[in-house]
Amino acid sequence: MTQPSIAGIGAHVDREVTLRGWVYNSRGSRQVRFLILRDGTGMIQCVGGLADLGEERFAALAALTQESSVSVSGRVRTEARAPGGYELILSDFALLGASEDYPITPKEHGIEFLLPRRHLWLRSRKQHAVLTVRATVIAAIHEFLQREGFLHVDAPIFTPSAVEGTTTLFEVEYFGDKAYLSQSGQLYNEAAAAAFGKVYCFGPSFRAEKSKTRRHLTEFWQVEPEMAFADLEDTIVLAENLLEFVAARVLERHRGLLAGVLERDVAKLEAVTAPFPRVHYDEAVARLREAGRDFAWGGDLGAEDEAVLSEQFDRPLHLHHFPVEAKAFYMAPDPQDPRCSLSVDVLAPEGRGEIVGGGQRTDDLAFLEAQLEKHGLPREPYEWYLDLRRYGTFPHSGFGLGIERTVAWLTGRRHIRECIPFPRLMRSISP
């Protein structure tokens, strides 16, 4: 007798197996009962007949409640009527842990009800599917970047003093001093790039913004690659190749989950092939005005502007050369047009907004010093960062890719809070 996983049950047809898992659903009549068992890898229908089990065991089977943990034994057979194509004819079963009044019934629930029960909600089919895709997205990112010669060098989570103003930073007490949770590994990545060439960090970022939209979390994950001796063009190519690879890998591994459980239009993902269309900021302004939007040159795009623009294309698009004022102090200005920075955002299709932000960093010490001054930033905490321009400055560029926003786009989730196991929101930190 073997104990395979439900995902691999097809290799055990006509054999006797024992499975352990949880009761997802149970239904039946006086003579026969159908129990849907899930074990984390999949689900299988287990069939128990009164004639096979006897009165007492059959009654016990009927008494099993939703999400009780059980051990079941029986013969596996192919069955077209069963969900998944296989079923298990029960010969015996045992209750391991009872579950009384499981709160999340197989019906509709609102977010206000589900979020405080996230620890249980994870067991649901859609949540299980989304987080499975997330794991594949993360693995694909590591695989792609390492294959491209990037070294994984992580940035710290605790950071000293205020870097870009304290309003959006979480402050923590650090042995009598103040420290802040990292908003980005960007600056540290630049130091790492000077040491290792091509690097990336992967970890959580924290924003204390009081934003409560479906695109925001207070704790989110991002991957940030940074390349030495690379320009804006290199960054654009890296970003589109990475996204193409990730989309293809997710389709390869989870086509069934996407089309079935998540009801995602997979044709939209098949269209994600490089190169992506490129739109210069000037052109974006023209396109927005053409679409009837009142947009002034110089500012960042609003969520609605991004949606209007991305709806004009069938795949992600590069929006590049933002005005210097609209971007961070370390962005390099375009030598051909100093009003614009060598920056790029990638907007996901279907109006899902920004998933990538990046570009070429300035390698000019004097310009960087002037920028710090202009942005009213303190000099002292940036001395180490200025050192990178003092000791062998080098052109370099990179970007940050938001994991939850990417997963939301790929899986077709409306809200990114479903795209992280335990979302941290302005009004929700439990469980």
Added chain:
RNA sequence: UCCUCGGUAGCUCAAUUGGCAGAGCAAGCGGCUGUUAACCGCUGGGUUGCAGGUUCAAGUCCUGCCCGGGGAGCCA
């Protein structure tokens, strides 16, 4: 911080002009030999977010407060 929508049974929601607070699901009991969020019958289940006000009468109208959803700003 601002704008906007909402809070009624365990869950999802209804309740006409201010006039007996309801349905489906869940739960409990019963029925059914292949179910697909199974189905059929019966039963139990309410401080209508909180406080006050108007009225013969308030889920409904008025005032204040609390909590939440969505959006803006900001960003990944």
